[in-house]
Amino acid sequence: MTMVRIKICKEPDCKDAASTEGYCRLHYSKHWRRSRKAKKFASARKLNRYIDHICKENPDNYLEAIRKDLSSSKFPEYVEEVFGEGERELNFEEGVEEEDIDRIIKKLKIEEGF
DSSP states (O other), rough: OOOOOOOOSTTTOOBBBBBBBBBBBHHHHHHHHHHHHHHHHHHHHHHHHHHHHHHHHHHSSSHHHHHHHHHHHTTHHHHHHHHTTTTTTTOOTTOOOOHHHHHHHHHOOOTTOO
16 A cells, blocks of 8 residues: 655644645635746746847847747746746745744844944
8 A cells, every 4th residue: 555645844843735836726826926926027037038038039020030939839848948937936935924024133242342
């Protein structure tokens, strides 16, 4: 008999099963807006990198190059592979909340004469 592995929510002190993006349903809802905003910014960065790359390679006919790329069925994979960031982007969702940051800032001691 094999044991089924259940992933636990990555929210601190939560013992529920993770269902979406490493969070349980409650905490996914909590982080949804921030997640959407981060994905939107990442998409915009990829698009900007792609446009800059095409403009540098084809300064005279970059519009034709973009049209040609867009007509390709492998365009999304190409952009993700060449211009995607992968796991390199910084993400505060990994257990650091705004309340935690505020609490840390309040506890900082500023030396006299600073």
